[in-house]
Amino acid sequence: MATEPALLLTNIKQLVTLRGRTGPRRGHELNDLGILEDAAVLCAGGKIVSVGAMKEAAHDPWIKKSKKKLEEIDCSGKVVLPGFIDSHTHLIFAGPRLIDFEKRVAGASYEEIAEAGGGIRSSIAGVRKASVKELAAKALAALNQMAAQGTTTVEAKSGYGLSAEAELKSLEAVAEAARRWPGTVVPTLLGAHVVPPEFKGKPEKYVREVAEKMIPQAARKKLAQFVDVFCDRGALTLEDTERIFAAAQQHGLGVRAHLCQLTASQVWPLLRFKPASLDHMDRVGEEDITQLAKRETVVTLLPGANYFLGLKQYPDARRLIDAGVPVALATDYNPGTSPTTSMPFVLSLACTQMRMTPAEAIAAATINGAHALRLAGCKGSLEPGKDADLAIFDVGDFREIPYWVAPGRCWATMLSGQLTNLNRGSLSA
Numbered sequence: 001m002a003t004e005p006a007l008l009l010t011n012i013k014q015l016v017t018l019r020g021r022t023g024p025r026r027g028h029e030l031n032d033l034g035i036l037e038d039a040a041v042l043c044a045g046g047k048i049v050s051v052g053a054m055k056e057a058a059h060d061p062w063i064k065k066s067k068k069k070l071e072e073i074d075c076s077g078k079v080v081l082p083g084f085i086d087s088h089t090h091l092i093f094a095g096p097r098l099i100d101f102e103k104r105v106a107g108a109s110y111e112e113i114a115e116a117g118g119g120i121r122s123s124i125a126g127v128r129k130a131s132v133k134e135l136a137a138k139a140l141a142a143l144n145q146m147a148a149q150g151t152t153t154v155e156a157k158s159g160y161g162l163s164a165e166a167e168l169k170s171l172e173a174v175a176e177a178a179r180r181w182p183g184t185v186v187p188t189l190l191g192a193h194v195v196p197p198e199f200k201g202k203p204e205k206y207v208r209e210v211a212e213k214m215i216p217q218a219a220r221k222k223l224a225q226f227v228d229v230f231c232d233r234g235a236l237t238l239e240d241t242e243r244i245f246a247a248a249q250q251h252g253l254g255v256r257a258h259l260c261q262l263t264a265s266q267v268w269p270l271l272r273f274k275p276a277s278l279d280h281m282d283r284v285g286e287e288d289i290t291q292l293a294k295r296e297t298v299v300t301l302l303p304g305a306n307y308f309l310g311l312k313q314y315p316d317a318r319r320l321i322d323a324g325v326p327v328a329l330a331t332d333y334n335p336g337t338s339p340t341t342s343m344p345f346v347l348s349l350a351c352t353q354m355r356m357t358p359a360e361a362i363a364a365a366t367i368n369g370a371h372a373l374r375l376a377g378c379k380g381s382l383e384p385g386k387d388a389d390l391a392i393f394d395v396g397d398f399r400e401i402p403y404w405v406a407p408g409r410c411w412a413t414m415l416s417g418q419l420t421n422l423n424r425g426s427l428s429a
């Protein structure tokens with residue numbers, strides 16, 4: 001890192017800093033993007049050194065003091081913002097679920113899809129058969145696609161192995177892909193995705209497998225930072241979730257959950273575990289909203305799943321934001337219900353289907369995503385000392401980021417100080 005030149009991004013038309021607040025953003029705070037016009041950002045050693053007006057940038061005392069080679073990147077006419085934090089992805093799977101896709105389009109039920117050989121069972125079979133190397137290669141390809149669209153930090157879940165061996169293998173694949181990607185990957189154990197076929201009718205036995213085998217092993221091998229549970233109809237119960245959260249805490253891991261996607265459920269019994277994030281939340285009750293508005297737990301909305309399943313109903317972002325609940329946005333990248341790597345597309349859905357403002361969508365996808373992963377101390381806003389994770393969009397106004405639908409306009413991405421220009425070829429060309 002020390003031999004790399006310092007990078008000075010100059011002539012930025014709009015610099016979206018999101019600076020100057022602590023804690024996850026709520027209510028009107030989501031609209032305060034801290035925009036600087038005609039600005040510059042100086043990065044060195046993987047960190048942001050300074051952020052400011054263009055006319056001051058060339059005289060930054062750091063530049064005079066340091067003998068580092070300085071490379072200038074002209075960002076005329078462009079928007080620079082913190083790299084997106086995709087705080088909910090099922091990164092590890094073996095292949096697309098095309099039977100589901102075709103059958104669902106034709107109107108088949110969940111059960112009919114499963115009978116035809118689709119559904120989560122097909123993903124389980126694929127992951128159990130695959131090697132770490134194969135899974136890691138697929139994960140890395142997806143991470144690169146994400147980076148090409150402005151994402152610099154990705155939460156990556158296991159959850160299609162559903163045996164101690166296959167879940168650990170999935171987390172090893174996450175680690176292997178993370179080693180080869182310059183961005184940041186946050187690994188999550190989702191052993192409690194559904195009860196696998198071998199444990200049919202014996203869910204408590206499977207919960208014990210997760211709590212007593214998978215969690216201790218993942219913690220000991222340092223393969224996971226969080227434990228996630230799919231708490232919903234056809235998956236795990238609230239009691240199962242409490243048991244698994246208790247085991248996660250015992251082993252020093254953070255907790256998060258999939259909740260209220262298919263059916264309404266009480267949220268408050270889980271709040272004592274201080275979850276970093278509760279995700280989906282399409283059907284959350286009024287009492288729980290009041291509780292969540294008082295806490296640091298982020299509610300992560302995943303409209304990609306609603307879109308792909310062809311649902312008319314989307315998470316009620318307005319109700320949550322207006323009540324003061326901190327919300328984040330993520331892709332939910334997965335083969336069954338949200339096969340997209342694109343945060344700009346998710347932002348577009350948030351605006352058009354959930355009536356979030358473009359500013360709210362950007363804050364939810366950056367600083368609040370960082371809070372959802374407990375990384376806000378080093379990511380999610382552009383401030384001196386934070387990680388040099390930036391997205392550069394070839395647009396003159398931040399509102400164009402959710403405006404231009406598929407493909408997006410990401411021009412370059414800086415991951416831990418490393419500039420990649422996947423959409424434009426080499427910078428020196």
Ligand SMILES: [Zn+2]
Binds near residue numbers: 334
């Ligand atoms: Zn999910």
